[in-house]
Amino acid sequence: MKFSVMFLKTMKEDPRDAEVASHRLMLRAGMIKKLASGIYSWLPYGLLALKKVEKIIREEMNASGAQEVLMPGVQPCEIWQESGRWNVYGKELLRFKDRKNADFCLGPTHEEVITDMVRSELNSYKDLPVTLYQIQAKFRDEIRPRFGVMRAREFMMKDAYSFDKDDESAEKSYEAQYRAYEKIFERCGLRFKAVEADSGPIGGNFSHEFMVLADTGEDLILSCSECNYAANVEKAEIRKQEKALPVKATGGSPEKVHTPDIRTVEEVCEFLGIEPSSLVKTMIYNTDKGIVAALIRGDHEVNEAKLRRSLGVESLELADEEMIAKATGAPRGFAGPVGLNIRIVRDISLDDGPYVTGANEQDYHVKDVWLSRDTRIEKSDDIRNALPGDDCPRCPGKLEAIRGIEVGHVFKLGTKYSKTMHADFLDEKGELKPMIMGCYGIGVSRVVAAAIEQNHDGDGIIFPLPIAPFAVIVLPLDSRNEEVASTANNIYMELKKTGLDVLIDDRDLRPGFKFKDADLIGVPYRITIGSKGLAEGLIEIRERATGNVTKICPADALKTITDMLKGKGIIIDSKN
């Protein structure tokens, strides 16, 4: 490609509303253009990267045995009503009406469509297993889109769905996708980690997220320093060591202290001159099985997913002021476990005492509370978010915190959709059974952003070679110098013949300008050709990532480049 004719305008200055590096650089490098909040056009340079990622995904999905389909983005409400999600999906589902006033939505995901498609086509155990996938635009009306295409409302997604006759087979399908994902992200040249994830209240029973590691990632991951355990903070377990509840209470009964308008952990600690860890927070939750209290140390956070599982409830939300008053007899900020007559769950990390807690009375807290002596606790469980330094649940190691960007998610769905939507088949015994499903997503556009987030410096993008729009940029310093131009052009033509994606900066610009652009758009290798170098019979190859420069004679350009690129994940036809 000739730079002079390419639809690509770089920007010298940072766009005002771009915060994170990938967003800033994608705009500056002319990869994307915003049309509306969270809605972007992909310009030629950006699309080249997106297509490279798509190609890798296609190859690995096909290799895993999955078959590509293409489903509509516009979906009728009927299938969503059938699955039960029309009423639960919420505002993220963009709904609209057609001219006949019928309800439709723009698909945020395709479980309904694929299940509908499969149920009429597959009827026998002999038809299974099947895994289908597509690469297509999704629409989710995010409350707050941000970071460019990282969290966009319309985005490219690869979604796959597996259908199996039994758990054993479903396990294999899941494994196959998990392996395919590892290969995909490896081939994209990304540093990533597969972590255990929470599958939510109505999802399946097991899931993994694939995280691209980057300090600016939105997700917090806890990873063991010793073994390979890693999990999203939503899911991360803490080694359960039941702290005995010894009767070691000292002193008299709990002592009430006047704490006028002192509510938050911070306020109480400051007022009483204590540390948050010597305070018990009493969080009141409303669930489908009634109101409950969760006790947790002042410096910890309740993990609602864990609490939900521990309580065995479907829904769970923080109680409002009115419910708190009803349950505790006091406004928010003064709840405590002493004398509380609702279900109480205690976090396993709590000691027995002495603790400060709310007094269930406005403007009062109590000191010297010993949990075993002074409260009636139903159970003790792991209900808090893990923190760096916590014990690994699998080995004697400690957990560390790292940040990541979720680019893929593999899920065991079970029979959630096949049951409600009657995707059944006849098994060997002639029995009608629901298919076991799995679903597997990759945020294709997010992979591009994440790659840049992980690979950039002060000068711009440093594309991993396999997803770089161009592997090499040929840069004649003075396009008007006959020898420079023809040498550059010859090398360009030679490289192109090998099937490499090559860009030649044939623009009539000063060298500094071209260097800056080449760095900004992140081409992995730059071949610089100038009259001074040619006078000594030399040109140079510079690696974007390292800045390493190799001086060679023009005739060796092809061989040197192909040697450099060998084994780095791209295909070169070096016979030419």
Added chain:
RNA sequence: CGGGGCGUGGCGCAGUCUGGCUAGCGCACCUGCCUUGGGAGCAGGGGGUCGGAGGUUCAAAUCCUCUCGCCCCGACCA
């Protein structure tokens, strides 16, 4: 949805508080000269109903009311 901020040429901004000649600057763009190893220089030039609507005023980018859009923080969230 709550809090904060911002809408002035393609991009980044000044001007708004304190209304007043033709709305300005840098980058980008066009023409010419000059220049070619890290975003050069000189000269000339094109492009903006100042987000929109209404109002106040002799006069509005500037003041008032309404409205739309965008960004950040938070809440929310399969």
